[in-house]
Amino acid sequence: MTTTEEMVRARGPAPAPGSRRRPGFNRQTAAGWLFVSPTLLILGVFMLLPVAMAAWVSVSDWGGRGSPWGSGVNFVGTQNYADVLGGRGLAARDFGTAIRNNLYYVLLVVPLQTALSLTLAFLVNKRALRGKGFFRTAFYFPSVTSSVAITVLWLFLFSASGAVNAVLSWFSIQGPNWFQDPRGLIHLMLGGGAAPPALAQPGLFGISAWEWLAGPSVAMTAFIFMAVFTTSGTFMLLFLAALQAIGEETDEAAMVDGASTWQRFWYVTLPMLRPTLFTVLTLGMIGTWQVFDQIYTGSHGGPSKTTVTPAYLSYEAAFIAQDWGRGAAIAFVLFAIIVAFTLLQRTVLGQADPALPSRSQARADRKRQLEVRNGAK
Amino acid sequence: MHPSSRRAATAAIAVLASFSLAACGGGFSSSSQSATTSGSASANQNPVTVLIGSSGDAETTSVKAAVAAWSTKSGVPAEVKVASDLVQQATQGFAGGKPDDVLYVSTDQLTGWAKNGSLEAYGDQLANKGDFYPGLVSAFTYDGKFYCAPKDFSTLALVINTAMWKEAGLTDADVPTTWDQLAAVAKKLTKGKRVGLAFGPELQRVGVFMAQAGGGLISSDGKAQANAQPNIDALTYVKKLMTDGNAAFSSDLGAGWGGEAFGKKMAAMVIEGNWITGAMKSTYPGVDYKVAELPAGAQKGTLQYTNCWGISADADNKTAAVDLVSFLTTKDQQLTFAKDFGVMPSVQSATDGYKTDNPTMVPFINGAAYAQNLPAMAGAADVIKEFNSQLAGLKSKDPKAILDATQTDLQAVVG
Incomplete structure (x- = not known):
């Protein structure tokens, strides 16, 4: 920025101080617009326009033929959203089931993959570790493999007579028929009986409380293992970069102060990793709420709809059932959910940037300052 | 068409295509119009x-x-x-x-x-x-x-493993023509882990019993009738076959579909369509089998x-x-x-x-x-999918409850 200003200044007399701020269309702004125009054009055509189109489809009765902006396509208001969010019809129940499935998926995958990737990052960051390069590559490898290939691998590993069940049988455990088993984990823990009458009534989205509490199905659990396995490598890389940015001096300083390993991790390293932690949690959450390709390749939502996710439901409503408005509406509701969860997470974690103290921390700081000043008096 | 005019037409199409790429929505309607005009020109x-x-x-x-x-x-x-x-x-x-x-x-x-x-x-x-x-x-x-x-x-029919059939002491005269006979031979053919009869956990297979009972999801005058008595009878019969241990869903056996269960000798009989013959030839050439028409309940019935x-x-x-x-x-x-x-x-x-x-x-x-079509009106596929998701747990569920729920969903789409 300074260099450009200097160039401009060198070329001619400096503009009057007042004219700088006027939003006039001089050569500099023209050049600016010219340079950003390719990006703007590409973003406009490939992002803004499709999003606007999808938004229109979600409030129209477009049936999938010709342009959604053509004649014969009518505005139907919030009808598509009402079908999905309100009532107890099949569309709402399907959406409720999809939300339930995905919620359990997010709640299990995000903490597990974050913990695992952090652990892996610590392990491969150790100076004493031999073959560091090998382990870093090995842990990162699942992340660069296509998710379709891994899904197919998973289908074999977790089949009724697959490798996983073979290993379980060494311990005299009769493994389930993973991808065909719709039973929820929480239901299984409770002994797999019928629903108590109090919980059997249709509730939110027409789904009974008993069904909401089912937990992830056995089939979904296999997908959860897979997500943790494939994504931990990527996030390990992020943590590793952050760990190396901290440097050894900080750790050594803490050591000199007499901090134990655990204290160094908990009070020194982890707070410094907070921005990365926020990134990993946010990326993990967005990724897990959008899970689609594993479902599409692996289970098509079965068994008994226990692996249907909102993203897959949206695809199915649009492409298979030709119900495009409903499909687009589901996609926008999913978008809203992701935004809401990210904001919630931001609040819970405080500020992402440790340079800017969180509100409670700022309050504490101010209090301390006040105390110090009062004490000085 | 004259070569030069054709070139002009190609250029016009190219321009149109690039326009539709740039303006996405706008391009569609104009290109579809040009398609309709050329489509109506004869020969x-x-x-x-x-x-x-x-x-x-x-x-x-x-x-x-x-x-x-x-x-x-x-x-x-x-x-x-x-x-x-x-x-x-x-x-x-x-x-x-x-x-x-x-x-x-x-x-x-x-x-x-x-x-x-x-x-x-x-x-x-x-x-x-x-x-x-x-x-x-x-x-x-x-x-x-x-x-x-x-x-x-x-269409769907009954596919029988001939070696197991003989081994159980059955002859050509024993090919079942009624539900009772089907249950009897399924019992005889069940041995160890192998079940007598298998089929996919879906209306697309189990529906044959509804057709045979004289039911089906839609009545002949186009009304929803999922919880009609013949359908309840059909599911009750299927449930009994399964709880007696003589029949199972292919998925419960660990097979992807009936053909796999049959080819891997997990079941002596399956209800499958004629596509199974291709799979038998290519994947399981060592298994001998014969095909019979499905037994009748109140009437003959299958799905197509x-x-x-x-x-x-x-x-x-x-x-x-x-x-x-x-x-x-x-x-x-x-x-x-x-x-x-x-x-x-x-x-x-x-x-x-x-x-x-x-x-x-x-x-x-x-x-x-005598084959029936499955309902195919808008939204029916979703209803069938929901039915299938309930059907997987048929062994521990009340057939009438499943069909009552399906009736509610079906009424919403039949109108």
């Missing part, structure tokens, strides 16, 4: 494209040969494209206003595409319209219009599945497309398809020829006389 020479979802090399080769033969005869250039995901590719074509002219359409897809106007209702223009099985014509009739020519069809040759409403050359479909559905061509990749001809005039060529397949084609 044009625009090439015809055929989009198929192939079951394998045998089908692809056979369809390509047939389309090439028609192309030579008619002088209209034609091209066969094999889709990896037919529904998605076709959908993109319809939305973009540049669909392929002729394409495979399943009964499930017909309603959606007929409703949004993507498909041309050309059935009545066909000379051999009266030759198709009436049940197939009704499967492709929407809103009173016969949309497209049935390509071929499949079919695809049709759909023609896009926005096709460039509809006249030629209809001519191509007429050619592809002739008796001789259908018998060639039957020989090449094992499908059953959709025209009645080919029945005798088919029986002569394929004596072991006779029970399948006999099913055409």
Whole structure:
């Protein structure tokens, strides 16, 4: 920025101080617009326009033929959203089931993959570790493999007579028929009986409380293992970069102060990793709420709809059932959910940037300052 | 067309295409309009494209040969494209206003595409319209219009492992013709981990018992009747077979479908369609089997599945497309398809020829006389999927409760 200003200044007399701020269309702004125009054009055509189109489809009765902006396509208001969010019809129940499935998926995958990737990052960051390069590559490898290939691998590993069940049988455990088993984990823990009458009534989205509490199905659990396995490598890389940015001096300083390993991790390293932690949690959450390709390749939502996710439901409503408005509406509701969860997470974690103290921390700081000043008096 | 004018037309199309790329939505309607005008011109020479979802090399080769033969005869250039995901590719074509002219359409897809106007209702223009099985014509009739020519069809029958049959001391005279007999032979054939009878956990298989009980999800006058007594009887019968341990869902055996359970000898009998013969030949050549018609409950009953040759409403050359479909559905061509990749001809005039060529397949084609179609109105696929998701737990569920829930969902779509 300074260099450009200097160039401009060198070329001619400096503009009057007042004219700088006027939003006039001089050569500099023209050049600016010219340079950003390719990006703007590409973003406009490939992002803004499709999003606007999808938004229109979600409030129209477009049936999938010709342009959604053509004649014969009518505005139907919030009808598509009402079908999905309100009532107890099949569309709402399907959406409720999809939300339930995905919620359990997010709640299990995000903490597990974050913990695992952090652990892996610590392990491969150790100076004493031999073959560091090998382990870093090995842990990162699942992340660069296509998710379709891994899904197919998973289908074999977790089949009724697959490798996983073979290993379980060494311990005299009769493994389930993973991808065909719709039973929820929480239901299984409770002994797999019928629903108590109090919980059997249709509730939110027409789904009974008993069904909401089912937990992830056995089939979904296999997908959860897979997500943790494939994504931990990527996030390990992020943590590793952050760990190396901290440097050894900080750790050594803490050591000199007499901090134990655990204290160094908990009070020194982890707070410094907070921005990365926020990134990993946010990326993990967005990724897990959008899970689609594993479902599409692996289970098509079965068994008994226990692996249907909102993203897959949206695809199915649009492409298979030709119900495009409903499909687009589901996609926008999913978008809203992701935004809401990210904001919630931001609040819970405080500020992402440790340079800017969180509100409670700022309050504490101010209090301390006040105390110090009062004490000085 | 004059060479220079053709070049001009190509340039115009290129400009149009680039415009539609830049403006996305705006381009669609203009290109679809140009397609309609050229489509209405009679005897044009625009090439015809055929989009198929192939079951394998045998089908692809056979369809390509047939389309090439028609192309030579008619002088209209034609091209066969094999889709990896037919529904998605076709959908993109319809939305973009540049669909392929002729394409495979399943009964499930017909309603959606007929409703949004993507498909041309050309059935009545066909000379051999009266030759198709009436049940197939009704499967492709929407809103009173016969949309497209049935390509071929499949029915379900009882497939029996002959070695196990003999081992259990059963003879040809024991082939079950009633529900009681079916339960009896299933019991005899159950041994250790192997069950007597297996079928997929879905209406698409279990529905045969509803048809045999005289039920079905939709009554003959088009009303929802999921929880009618015959359907309850059918599910109760199936539940008993399973709780007695003589029958199981293929998924519970760890198989992807009935054919796999049968081929891997997890079950002595399965309810499957005629496509199983291809899988047996290619994947499980060591298993000997025979096919029998399904036993009757209150009446004979089975289910049928079919695809049709759909023609896009926005096709460039509809006249030629209809001519191509007429050619592809002739008796001789259908018998060639039957020989090449094992499908059953959709025209009645080919029945005798088919029986002569394929004596072991006779029970399948006999099913055409009493086969039911599954409901295919808009939203029905979702209802069936929901039913299937409940069916998986049939062993521990009340059949009536499942059917009551299905009735509620079905009423919402039947209207």
